[in-house]
Amino acid sequence: MSDVKYISGKEPHPKERRMIFKNVDREGWDQSIETYEKDGGYEVLKKAMKMAPGDITTEVKTGGLRGRGGAGFPTGVKWGFLPPNNTKPVYLICNADESEPGTFKDRYIIHQDPHQLIEGMIISCFAVGAKLAYIYIREEFPEGAQILEAAIEEARAKNYLGDNVLGSDFDLEIYVHRGAGAYICGEETGLIESLEGKRPYPRIKPPYFPAAMGLYLCPTIVNNVETLCHVGHILRIGGEEWAKIGTPNNTGTRILCVSGDVQKPGYYEVEVGSLTMGELINDVCGGLKEGRELKAVIPGGSSAKVLRAGETFKVGRGDDAKEIDIWNIKMDFDTLAACGSMAGSGGVIVIDDSRSISWVLNNINAFYAHESCGQCTPCREGSLWMKKITDRLVGGTASPTDIDTLYDVAKNIDGRTICAFGEASAWPTESFIEKFKDELVADTNPELAGEKVNNEAQLAAAGLL
């Protein structure tokens, strides 16, 4: 890959290992199929089409690929959930909703390297037996949708898509479906409802996986953009080779998106687990801003529980058990889970000591209050209450007991809802209070202690008495 040059000023950091982002910011690169093919594009597809579909799934399992959309679920295992002896059509959906705050990776694949995604999708469709696939792309990527549609046309013209793909008896169509600005369409069953033309109300589980029952009540595989791209690379080098990248159970590369209070925010593709938080922030991202100290990090999109600077974490088991600080957390699925948070979508938000914790939490709560789909009472009401309480907190009109009320509200959402949005909205509040209670309480107004928020005068004015 030594022939690959990058646009000046956008070169990857030496600690990066570019596979998925090999062509992002690459000099002389464009989105055309010619450019992609000249670089070896669609050769893996030709190889894969000569394999038995089940063997492709086996390679993906051998590689140990875990989903990059948020939950980190093993992709090959998910594919294996398709019902045996199925007679219904199977669908594949690429989740390109990219809407978890702090996440910005799928954007660059879609805009700069669309054929990588399409090739990964065709291979995946062949593996699971899908003849119809959709790319569900967020509405705020209008250019991305056009780029993908143009790329699909190019691929069809070369018979990578359409009837009898590459002379085989496999037919495949891929269409681009644009969302309309709702975060909940990223949740896979909400996405499916949306694709069916309805409100994106997530479905009640079970079934836990759309692989059992998804689009049009047929078996459906939903995977993230980055995940589907990895499938192509696994097939290119083989599952066993691919599994050597990264660390056991945390294989491959993944793109970390760093934003907030660092010198060089951006996207960095690294071997999973090859970096600690300290290396990521201080080496790769150029450190914190001048004269600032680290206060907190949200490591996997805004739904992930916050990590506090100064906190200690217990990781490892048995003889390997040890206590580490935030700087020594390895950025992989298992370590972040052991630290009580998650790798999630790869969105790392860094917060320094110039920020008010109340303000940060209020911003996050406003997001969830806006995006709750409204189906479940705890989530619909609770997310709004959490926003209102933190509104008071930043406005200087919260009473000291408000913090306990806030915690109570969050705890009453967590675990009581139809979809994981409930946890996503509650975890920030829960973890911020568990780790920064003093600072939050300091933003309340002691003079308001004991005061009812909705006193009778207010209720009467609102016509509620």
Place this chain on the structure above:
Amino acid sequence: MSFEVPAEVETKVDQRITHYPVSKRSAVLPVIHELQHHFGFISEEAVEWIAVKLELEPIKVLEVVTFYPGIRQSAPGKFHIRVCRTLSCAMAGSAELMDALCETANIDRSGTDHHHPIAVSPDGKFSIEFAECLASCGTGPVCLVNDDFHEAVPNAAELLAKYD
């Protein structure tokens, strides 16, 4: 004023519908997007037209129109601005950008709320609203102006000057 969908828009709509061989209802969002692109928003007449086109009860279209933040029910300005409000952009100054854009474009946002998020300038040239995370958190503050994406927006006047 009678509601009429131009032939070229209808052709695009018909084309979109073919992407959903299993269920026409799936074409609701794509058809809405085609009409919103042409008319700027989805009127009651547009809801009726879509319902007829897709052989659905109008409520099935309306329930979709009223749910999604990306679908407008009133006319925006000639240039519709969406400023990212979410954490990383807020840390990079998106609230200040919003204020500066409103001041420069002479937009009063005081009448907006959850159900009426859009404010329009008196001359109808610009309209504005907040959007949630636009998936470019490393280059905030970011915004969309119609279909154009702008990152690390340095200055409101400079941005608006690009639109005439």
